[in-house]
Amino acid sequence: MxxxxxxxxxxxxxxxxxxxxxxxxxxxxxxxxxxxxxxxxxxxxxxxxxxxxxxxxxxxxxxxxxxxxxxxxxxxxxxxxxxxxxxxxxxxxxxxxxxxxxxxxxxxxxxxxxxxxxxxxxxxxxxxxxxxxxxxxxxxxxxxxxxxxxxxxxxxxxxxxxxxxxxxxxxxxxxxxxxxxxxxPSGGGLRGELRVLGKLQVWLAMLIASLASASLFAVFTYIKPYLTDVSGLSTAAVTWVLLLFGAGMTIGNIIGGRLADWKLMPTVIGTLLMMALMLVAFAEFGAIATVAVGIVFLWGLLIFIVVPPLQIRVVEAASEGPNLAATLNQGAFNVGNASGAWIGGVALSWGVSYANLPFVGAALALVAVAVAVMSQALDRRTPAVALQAPAE
Structure with a gap:
């Protein structure tokens, strides 16, 4: 490093x-x-x-x-x-x-x-x-x-x-x-930073970030009662499972950086799709403790695979003034954190069980997939201005 x-x-x-x-x-x-x-x-x-x-x-x-x-x-x-x-x-x-x-x-x-x-x-x-x-x-x-x-x-x-x-x-x-x-900073200063916010691709990247984060927090906010009530784990065991989730995040972060340098948007789309499928599996098989533990690890891995690609996506889309857009993208992740926790809470208040809560996260991940596919399609329709980093 x-x-x-x-x-x-x-x-x-x-x-x-x-x-x-x-x-x-x-x-x-x-x-x-x-x-x-x-x-x-x-x-x-x-x-x-x-x-x-x-x-x-x-x-x-x-x-x-x-x-x-x-x-x-x-x-x-x-x-x-x-x-x-x-x-x-x-x-x-x-x-x-x-x-x-x-x-x-x-x-x-x-x-x-x-x-x-x-x-x-x-x-x-x-x-x-x-x-x-x-x-x-x-x-x-x-x-x-x-x-x-x-x-x-x-x-x-x-x-x-x-x-x-x-x-x-x-x-x-x-x-x-x-x-x-x-x-x-670019010669355009604040005006240049604000100008890039007029680009649709910048906002689409931030929307994907919010949806991916919401998909996580709609379920992860309530992970302790899920693992104790649905998977049958003890409170002490939950602590170790959460550490495993953190290990998955660390590994996924490294993998995500390398995959994004290779194929950026296919990495985002493929990872979000796998996340949706994994959350469906969590709802279907989460009652099996060993399966639940394995899924939590993979979940941490997948959610952080998409972080580096989404950040570099915003930076490249806003290449003429990337600092404000890259900073707003961090806010977008936190908007997803808050809204995901709220969506999960609303679902529970409407009668969705902890066992079925991962379906809510899966739905949000699929919406993120749809936005990512649309963003990639826009790249293909406008090849002359496809996202490229500025010359060094």
Whole structure:
């Protein structure tokens, strides 16, 4: 892994841990701050909304600035935000700190992916993005379990102090290792960044990202009751299954980068189709514990196979001003997270059983397939302007 991309991966590990570790600490946070666990759960929602609304604001505000200082500043924002989380004296200040921290999330991954792609030859760009996102996937395997264990042993605040330490390392790594002149903003500045948002293919790529994420979260939000009530696993076993899901994400991220460098849209379409079929199998055979465990691993693998292709798709579609579009794509994933969880909840409230909930995810994945097929068809109809990265 090139050292500049390693620096970005360290920062993405820090950011991923920040986002997800709160889920394992909800009882401790709720008890310490005197709120209910559902109220503490809104700290997850607040972070997601901070990503969605913060991404375009930060991207537009920094469109004319050099990329390296922006990445250093965004990583420093995470350090400060996590420090505020660690010392927050009450629930509402913790919520404010979480939202503040999340404002840099989408912009970091959007700008970071453009920077990572610029550091390698054109035919390796998706793989470079995958290497940067590897930090995010590893945070689910290492950062979240370790952070949860630390918080349970020494109090939830200790976890955020630990993330502050990792964040300082990532700030130093980016400042030291990322070249100063990397991926400089286009001459069009903010106007050029906004102009590319008029391209249909940019929006189609973001729609695919939202639908893919919604397909995951419509079911994964309720994975614990599914695995305990339908598959018959113990609560302790669920923890290990989720670690297996994280391992699948990590492997899928690497595979997705390589496949996208080879055949981008066929990778997206084929993977989403396999995801739909796998979710149907989950509904049909999820009651068999060993089958359910295997499907969860494959599920994690498939969902992250599509992440690098979709990110490079947006970057190439918006090649004249990719930073804002790449950042908005991170917001699109988070819109899918929130809407998928809501769709799954609505389905359950309407009487859909946990056993049949994967059919809802499969339907969303098939809609994503349809959008991806349409996007590829538009490429074929307009070969003169087919998506190409700009000349180096």
């Amino acid at each position: 090139p050292l500049p991309i390693l620096a970005l991966a360290i920062a993405s590990f820090c950011i991923g841990t920040t986002e997800f570790v709160i889920m394992g600490l909800l009882p401790e946070v709720a008890a310490d701050l005197g709120v209910s666990i559902p109220s503490a759960g809104l700290l997850v929602t607040g972070y997601a909304l901070g990503v969605v609304f913060g991404a375009p604001i930060v991207a537009m505000a920094t469109a004319h600035l050099p990329r390296k200082p922006v990445l250093v500043a965004l990583t420093a924002l995470f350090v400060v935000g996590n420090l505020f989380c660690a010392i927050a004296p009450n629930y509402w200040l913790l919520m404010a700190a979480r939202v503040f921290t999340a404002f840099g999330h989408g912009a970091f991954f959007g700008i970071g992916s453009v920077v990572a792609a610029s550091l390698v030859p054109r035919n390796k760009r998706a793989s470079a993005m995958a290497m940067m996102f590897a930090g995010l996937t590893l945070s689910n395997i290492l950062g979240v379990p370790a952070g949860t264990a630390l918080g349970e042993a020494f109090g939830w605040r200790s976890t955020f102090f630990a993330v502050v330490g990792i964040g300082l390392i990532s700030v130093a790594a980016i400042a030291w290792l990322v070249p100063s002149n990397v991926a400089e």
